[in-house]
Amino acid sequence: MHAEPADQTSFDIADLVAALPEGGVVTDQTKMDSYRWDRANDPDAGLPLAVVRVGTTEDVQVAMRFAAEHGIPVVPRGAGTGLSGGASAVDGCLVISTERMRAIEVDPATRAVVVEPGVLNAEVKAAAAEYGLWYPPDPSSFEICSIGGNIATNAGGLCCVKYGVTTDYVLGLTVVLADGTAVELGGPRLKDVAGLSLVKLFVGSEGTLGVITRIVLRLIPAQRAASTLVASFPSLDDATQTVLDITRQMRPSMLELMDKASINAVEDVTKMGLDRTVEAMLIVQSDEADAAGAAEIAEITAIAELNRATDIFTTDDPDTGESFIVARRMVITAMETKGSLLLEDVGVPVPELGALVRGITAISENRDVVIALVAHAGDGNTHPLIVFDATNSDESARAQLAYGEIMELAIALGGTITGEHGVGRLKKRWLPDYLSPEALALNHTIKTALDPQGILNPGAVL
Ligand SMILES: Cc1cc2nc3c(=O)[nH]c(=O)nc-3n(C[C@H](O)[C@H](O)[C@H](O)COP(=O)(O)OP(=O)(O)OC[C@H]3O[C@@H](n4cnc5c(N)ncnc54)[C@H](O)[C@@H]3O)c2cc1C
Structure with a gap:
C-alpha cells in the first residue's frame, strides 16, 4: 500500500523552500544524486523532487505537513549505509535527510544520552566514553552509520551476542508522524510500562511509520578489556558446531x-x-x-x-x-x-x-x-x-x-529473512513468505492507522 506519485503541477516547491531555513532544501539534480541510493545500490532507485536537510524537529514537521497536504512521498534518510534499499529514493519524493541533526548530550546521573538522529554511532560511543560509560550496539558500520538509521533498522552488531541489539538501549523517542504531529514517547526511565510499547513499535520501523528526530539511549558502564581467541577450522561444520557448543x-x-x-x-x-x-x-x-x-x-x-x-x-x-x-x-x-x-x-x-x-x-x-x-x-x-x-x-x-x-x-529452518538490516525494498517480496497472513494483516493495519495516505517510505517493507 502506497501513495501514487504526487501531481507536481498542484503545488510549488518554492513554498517549502521559503518555509525552511536557507539552504535546507536541495533541488539540484546533481547534488541530489548522492541521496538516491543506500549501500544496497538498488537499481530501481527513483529521482527525488527535493532533498530536505532538516535541522530541527520543527523542520521535519514543516516538511511532513507539506508532504501530507500534497500527497508527496517521503523517504527518511540517515547516513545511507543501509543494505536493503530502505533509504533508496522513489520518484518525486522528498528525501528527509537528518545529516544536520547532530546534537548530543550525555547525562551521567541517569546514565542516558539524548541524541539527534544524524549523530553517528561512533560519536555516541565516544561521547559516552568521556564519562566512563558505554553504548554497546556496534554494527560493523559504526563509524559511518547514523543513530537514527540504527533505531529505524534496529541494528545489531558484534557485541550483541552478549549485550543485545539497538532496541535494548532505546528509552525514548520523538517521532514526527505522517501528518506532521510530533509525539514524545518514553524518556530517561529504566522502567516504564504506562500505555502501549510505542517506543518498540517505532524501533525497526524502517521509516514507514514516522521520522525519528530525538532519541534517549541507555548507557552502561564501560566494557572491561576483552581477551580474544581466533580459531581456524578445516570445515564449516566444525566451526558451526563449535558455535553451538559455546553458546550452550x-x-x-x-x-x-x-x-x-x-x-x-x-x-x-x-x-x-x-x-x-x-x-x-x-x-x-x-x-x-x-x-x-x-x-x-x-x-x-x-x-x-x-x-x-x-x-x-x-x-x-x-x-x-x-x-x-x-x-x-x-x-x-x-x-x-x-x-x-x-x-x-x-x-x-x-x-x-x-x-x-x-x-x-x-x-x-x-x-x-x-x-x-x-x-x-x-x-x-x-x-x-x-x-x-x-x-x-x-x-x-x-x-x-x-x-x-x-x-x-x-x-x-525456522529462521528469518532479515536479522538486522531490515526488509527495505530488496526483501519486500519475501515478507509474506515469512509472516503469517494474520501478522502481515496486522502490520498493514498499523501502517494504515499511522499513515493513511501511504506517503512514508512507500515501497519499503509493506
Ligand atoms: C560495511 C557495512 C557493514 C554493516 N554492518 C552492519 C552490522 O554489523 N549490523 C547492522 O545492523 N547493520 C550493518 N550495516 C547496515 C547499516 O549500516 C545499518 O542498517 C544502519 O543502521 C543504517 O544506518 P544509516 O544511518 O546509514 O541509515 P540509512 O541507510 O540512511 O537508512 C536505513 C533505514 O532507516 C530509515 N531511517 C533513517 N533515519 C531515519 C529516521 N531518522 N527516522 C525514520 N527512519 C529513518 C530509512 O528510511 C531506511 O529505511 C552495515 C553496512 C555496511 C555498509
Whole structure:
C-alpha cells in the first residue's frame, strides 16, 4: 500500500523552500544524486523532487505537513549505509535527510544520552566514553552509520551476542508522524510500562511509520578489556558446531565467523597474514574479569579443540585483538572489490546454523555463483554475500535466484529473512513468505492507522 506519485503541477516547491531555513532544501539534480541510493545500490532507485536537510524537529514537521497536504512521498534518510534499499529514493519524493541533526548530550546521573538522529554511532560511543560509560550496539558500520538509521533498522552488531541489539538501549523517542504531529514517547526511565510499547513499535520501523528526530539511549558502564581467541577450522561444520557448543554453556562478548572466501578477500586487502587455506575462522572474545575471563577463554579453547580446530591463537593485548575485529568488520567492503554484491542477512535459531550454512553452500554450487559467508554466528545471524558480474545477465539472474533461495532456506529452518538490516525494498517480496497472513494483516493495519495516505517510505517493507 502506497501513495501514487504526487501531481507536481498542484503545488510549488518554492513554498517549502521559503518555509525552511536557507539552504535546507536541495533541488539540484546533481547534488541530489548522492541521496538516491543506500549501500544496497538498488537499481530501481527513483529521482527525488527535493532533498530536505532538516535541522530541527520543527523542520521535519514543516516538511511532513507539506508532504501530507500534497500527497508527496517521503523517504527518511540517515547516513545511507543501509543494505536493503530502505533509504533508496522513489520518484518525486522528498528525501528527509537528518545529516544536520547532530546534537548530543550525555547525562551521567541517569546514565542516558539524548541524541539527534544524524549523530553517528561512533560519536555516541565516544561521547559516552568521556564519562566512563558505554553504548554497546556496534554494527560493523559504526563509524559511518547514523543513530537514527540504527533505531529505524534496529541494528545489531558484534557485541550483541552478549549485550543485545539497538532496541535494548532505546528509552525514548520523538517521532514526527505522517501528518506532521510530533509525539514524545518514553524518556530517561529504566522502567516504564504506562500505555502501549510505542517506543518498540517505532524501533525497526524502517521509516514507514514516522521520522525519528530525538532519541534517549541507555548507557552502561564501560566494557572491561576483552581477551580474544581466533580459531581456524578445516570445515564449516566444525566451526558451526563449535558455535553451538559455546553458546550452550556461556555468553562470550563476541562470536563471529568468517569463511574461506571472506578470509581471502580481507587478506587480499590487509596482507595481515590470515591463513588463506582454512575453511572457517571464529573470532571470539570474553570480557569477563581476570580469572573468570581466563577460564572462559580456556573453556572455549577446549571446545574448539574438540571440534578439530587446526590453529588457536589467544591474546589479552587489546590492539592485537582489535586487528582481528577490524578484519572481520571489513568483510563487506573487501568483498565489494570482487564484483557486484547481493547482501543477505538471514538468521536462524543457533542449533540450525550448521544446516543453514550447508544449505547456502549447496545453493552456491547449484547456481554456480560465489557466496562468501560472514556471520554474527553467536546470534545465528549470517551475511551470505552473493558475488556476481552485473554485466553478465545470466550470472545476474542466477545470483537473484540464489538470493531468494537463501531466504526460503532460512524460513524452512525456522529462521528469518532479515536479522538486522531490515526488509527495505530488496526483501519486500519475501515478507509474506515469512509472516503469517494474520501478522502481515496486522502490520498493514498499523501502517494504515499511522499513515493513511501511504506517503512514508512507500515501497519499503509493506
Ligand atoms: C560495511 C557495512 C557493514 C554493516 N554492518 C552492519 C552490522 O554489523 N549490523 C547492522 O545492523 N547493520 C550493518 N550495516 C547496515 C547499516 O549500516 C545499518 O542498517 C544502519 O543502521 C543504517 O544506518 P544509516 O544511518 O546509514 O541509515 P540509512 O541507510 O540512511 O537508512 C536505513 C533505514 O532507516 C530509515 N531511517 C533513517 N533515519 C531515519 C529516521 N531518522 N527516522 C525514520 N527512519 C529513518 C530509512 O528510511 C531506511 O529505511 C552495515 C553496512 C555496511 C555498509
